[in-house]
Amino acid sequence: MSEVIQGAESLYLVIGGELQDFTGQKFANAEKMEFVGIFADYEKAKKAWRSRALETVDNALQRYCIIGLNSALERAQKF
Numbered sequence: 001m002s003e004v005i006q007g008a009e010s011l012y013l014v015i016g017g018e019l020q021d022f023t024g025q026k027f028a029n030a031e032k033m034e035f036v037g038i039f040a041d042y043e044k045a046k047k048a049w050r051s052r053a054l055e056t057v058d059n060a061l062q063r064y065c066i067i068g069l070n071s072a073l074e075r076a077q078k079f
Helices: 042-055 070-077
Strands: 012-018 034-039 062-068
Touching: 012 042, 034 042, 042 062
Parallel strands: none
Antiparallel strands: 012 034, 012 062
């Protein structure tokens, strides 16, 4: 993980959607992706991710992921 901005809180985004196929990581329709939430710590993000993943376990193409936002915030501050 990249260096965290000093004094900044850690933020994590949880999103999900249906994949195009089993072999890739490309979502079938970006407009239909689900925004689960933004969380201030990894454990809360993981709890939300696990909850949504378990609710959709019957759909093999449905995937949820946790994205750390700090590196994106660091890059944005450079501009």
